[in-house]
Amino acid sequence: MxxxxxxxxxxxxxxxxxxxxxxxxxxxxxxxxxxxxxxxxxxxxxxxxxxxxxxxxxxxxxxxxxxxxxxxxxxxxxxxxxxxxxxxxxxxxxxxxxxxxxxxxxxxxxxxxxxxxxxxxxxxxxxxxxxxxxxxxxxxxxxxxxxxxxxxxRLWDRGHFRLLLADMDSTLISIECIDEMAVYLGLKRQVAALTERSMAGELDFQSSLRERVRLLAGTPANTIDAIIRERLSLSPGARELVAAAKAQGVEVGVVSGGFTQFARHLQETLDLDYAFANTLEIIDGQITGQVLGDIIDAAAKADILDLLAADLGTDAGHCIAIGDGANDLPMIRRAGVGIAYHARAVIRAQADFQIRYGGLDTAAAYLGWSTA
The missing domain is CATH 3.30.70.100 (Alpha-Beta Plaits)
Known part of the structure; x- marks a missing residue:
């Protein structure tokens, strides 16, 4: 009728x-x-x-x-x-x-x-x-x-989503870790220029990362601990988003083109289920300027999303991805819901939803978790 x-x-x-x-x-x-x-x-x-x-x-x-x-x-x-x-x-x-x-x-x-x-x-x-x-x-x-x-x-039912996968730098945390290392070491201009070109999609991420890491050769490894202690801070709403996800039975992970030391600290701080990042080679207490193993780039982030979804007995359509840079786009497009967080216009245009002003708790509001 x-x-x-x-x-x-x-x-x-x-x-x-x-x-x-x-x-x-x-x-x-x-x-x-x-x-x-x-x-x-x-x-x-x-x-x-x-x-x-x-x-x-x-x-x-x-x-x-x-x-x-x-x-x-x-x-x-x-x-x-x-x-x-x-x-x-x-x-x-x-x-x-x-x-x-x-x-x-x-x-x-x-x-x-x-x-x-x-x-x-x-x-x-x-x-x-x-x-x-x-x-x-x-x-x-x-x-x-x-x-x-x-x-x-949409009005998603409880249990529709199984996984939330988020970028780390400038998403779950408010800094770009390698840029902070550069500032600490007086290499800000050189490293920031490479980071900016990579985030904008103007430079191949793998090449950019290897060039930036080479600039860190000879740096004491405990520099990372100092940066975590003195400069690392969570993005607004990060704790609230993770808590809301867990209250819904959604597993949460961080996937980063940054470094494992920072990702593991974040995993412990937020009690995340997963943490994936690149491993800096450290010998005799010094960073060698090399990255061990395969680099986690844009394609790898999307692949990790698929693998984790499969392990949970579902697919990417029942996952959420949040990020801010060009290397987050494949996983944002792959996920059932992709959210651009304080991102450039080119990233926002390809996401399902965008957060331009608020904190990460805005994502919980979009997903209906704040109304549960």
Missing amino acids: SSTRLAILSPAARGPMHLPASMGQLVAQIESHQEIWDCWLQSWELPVTVGEIAPFLDELSRQALHQEREVIWAPMNSASNSVRLVLHGAGQPEALRRALTTLHLQHFIPGRILHGQGDDLALMLHGPDGPLGAANHCLIEALEGISLDVAVT
């Missing part, structure tokens, strides 16, 4: 908008009637077609225009789907208004509030089934200039 979904967004100072008494008999379900982010959100399901109540909707819109309210509606049918709208950041009425108006153009209508606490807001959306890429693209464009992260996501 066809129906119509109607939603009204009002400034909190205006209060909720009341439907005429004559419409009471048509209201099949009041899905939302709640104050959030200095707004009133109301949502109804009406068991009639849009055509049958078109004059009423037009009049309601005229009234709303003079009262600074937003009225939106759309026809619903058996093919309609439910998804989640997530906004993560300082609650701004303008952000919510822009998001709902933009999504209305993509034929989505807000329903009940799934989560609304602090910086997190998650709403049920009703709309067409199919890929969400276009809706997310339009949403991000509409909210440009507002420092807030946003995404439209």
